Amino acid sequence: MSEIYKGLAGVPVDYTAISKVNPETNSLLYRGYPVQELAATQPFESVAYLLWHGELPTEEQLGEFESTERSLRGLDANVKAVIDSLPTDCHPMDVVRTAVSVIGANDPKTADESPEAELEKAINLFAKLPSIVAYDQRRRRGEEFVTPDPELDYSANFLWQTFGRKPDDFEVDAFRVSLILYAEHSFNASTFTARVITSTLSDLYSAVTGAIGALKGPLHGGANEAVLHEFEEIGYDGDVEQKAYDWLQAAFAEKKKIMGFGHRVYKKGDSRVPTMQKATYELIERYDRPEIKRLYEALAKEMDEAKGIKPNLDYPAGPAYYLLGFDIPTFTPIFVAARVTGWTAHIIEQRANNALIRPLSLYNGVDERHVPGFEG
Ligand SMILES: CC(=O)SCCNC(=O)CCNC(=O)[C@H](O)C(C)(C)COP(=O)(O)OP(=O)(O)OC[C@H]1O[C@@H](n2cnc3c(N)ncnc32)[C@H](O)[C@@H]1OP(=O)(O)O
Numbered sequence: 001m002s003e004i005y006k007g008l009a010g011v012p013v014d015y016t017a018i019s020k021v022n023p024e025t026n027s028l029l030y031r032g033y034p035v036q037e038l039a040a041t042q043p044f045e046s047v048a049y050l051l052w053h054g055e056l057p058t059e060e061q062l063g064e065f066e067s068t069e070r071s072l073r074g075l076d077a078n079v080k081a082v083i084d085s086l087p088t089d090c091h092p093m094d095v096v097r098t099a100v101s102v103i104g105a106n107d108p109k110t111a112d113e114s115p116e117a118e119l120e121k122a123i124n125l126f127a128k129l130p131s132i133v134a135y136d137q138r139r140r141r142g143e144e145f146v147t148p149d150p151e152l153d154y155s156a157n158f159l160w161q162t163f164g165r166k167p168d169d170f171e172v173d174a175f176r177v178s179l180i181l182y183a184e185h186s187f188n189a190s191t192f193t194a195r196v197i198t199s200t201l202s203d204l205y206s207a208v209t210g211a212i213g214a215l216k217g218p219l220h221g222g223a224n225e226a227v228l229h230e231f232e233e234i235g236y237d238g239d240v241e242q243k244a245y246d247w248l249q250a251a252f253a254e255k256k257k258i259m260g261f262g263h264r265v266y267k268k269g270d271s272r273v274p275t276m277q278k279a280t281y282e283l284i285e286r287y288d289r290p291e292i293k294r295l296y297e298a299l300a301k302e303m304d305e306a307k308g309i310k311p312n313l314d315y316p317a318g319p320a321y322y323l324l325g326f327d328i329p330t331f332t333p334i335f336v337a338a339r340v341t342g343w344t345a346h347i348i349e350q351r352a353n354n355a356l357i358r359p360l361s362l363y364n365g366v367d368e369r370h371v372p373g374f375e376g
């Protein structure tokens with residue numbers, strides 16, 4: 001074999017029954033269901049259940065799952081203490097990664113690899129991540145932890161714990177849609193990281209911790225934050241089309257990647273963007289922020305005209321989180337909270353039919369040579 005597949009582009013490395021990304025039909029299925037149909041009809045809890053169990057829950061199964069999830073939302077004192085010990089100017093992804101690690105170190109079932117124990121751990125992380133993400137944003141603002149509200153569903157409680165006020169239905173709905181769209185996407189870089197770690201027979205918490213590290217980068221999950229930094233650099237007033245054009249030309253001259261655009265698999269546009277864009281436009285209307293829509297459309301138009309490259313999910317998700325009131329560095333941690341469902345479904349799938357993931361490399365270093373003076 002003498003060919004390499006840089007970045008493993010176009011290389012299928014295993015089967016998965018969890019989701020299907022089809023760039024030809026521009027579609028995304030979770031366990032066979034189009035993600036748009038799930039976003040239009042389901043609570044996020046049902047989608048998490050679907051990813052783990054392969055089927056949507058019955059009413060009774062959903063009720064049982066919801067009460068388990070609601071009972072696990074709190075944070076142990078040792079997790080809070082570790083979060084409190086971290087600097088408020090570190091990246092929130094570092095906090096989330098550390099908190100998951102601490103939960104793993106304290107869980108007596110960390111080494112238990114039975115499917116039942118793996119699912120329990122997945123649900124535990126799923127339930128606790130909103131507390132971690134919300135608390136971290138609050139402590140940076142000098143605010144206290146908000147106790148989870150067991151009367152609220154996952155999406156509403158996440159907003160309640162972040163902002164300390166009961167959210168309006170339209171806010172909950174936009175947020176719920178974003179979580180469903182972010183939940184799963186086959187062998188993306190962070191999920192693949194989780195599968196590589198699992199393939200060595202390491203534990204679920206280690207795999208999720210590694211996945212968080214992979215998601216942090218701006219070529220992957222970190223792009224939703226970067227989109228808002230781009231918007232802020234370009235500015236919202238005046239002739240935004242001209243400003244977007246000038247900003248893009250300068251970025252191209254410096255060979256910069258434009259965050260929120262392009263995708264490894266979708267080359268004709270990301271299947272999730274229309275659904276997320278609709279939710280973002282609704283938020284823009286509700287909050288009366290037309291300047292955000294003008295800039296959003298101007299940059300997308302100029303990018304399309306210049307390179308023919310379309311937005312990915314991070315492009316509409318970033319402004320939605322901004323409008324909901326999240327601090328920009330909190331955007332990727334929200335992605336973690338959503339994607340932990342997909343990651344853990346893949347960890348369970350990998351473990352059930354494992355093969356160590358260990359590709360080959362082609363050596364292109366110096367030829368064999370010998371240490372001076374060695375006479376072996
Ligand atoms: C939820 C998610 O994780 S979605 C992805 C989020 N990431 C981003 O938004 C970061 C910006 N986008 C990118 O960097 C890329 O599009 C990636 C990493 C997502 C995909 O990259 P790849 O599949 O490796 O595409 P690749 O880098 O080969 O791009 C092909 C060509 O399009 C260009 N291109 C692709 N995306 C962009 C972009 N966002 N800005 C500028 N040029 C781009 C490349 O420079 C390359 O041009 P060339 O052939 O002249 O060298």
Ligand SMILES: O=C([O-])CC(=O)C(=O)O
Nearest residue numbers: 184185187188189264265
């Ligand atoms: O599939 C990818 O490479 C990146 C992506 O869109 C995701 O993880 O949601």
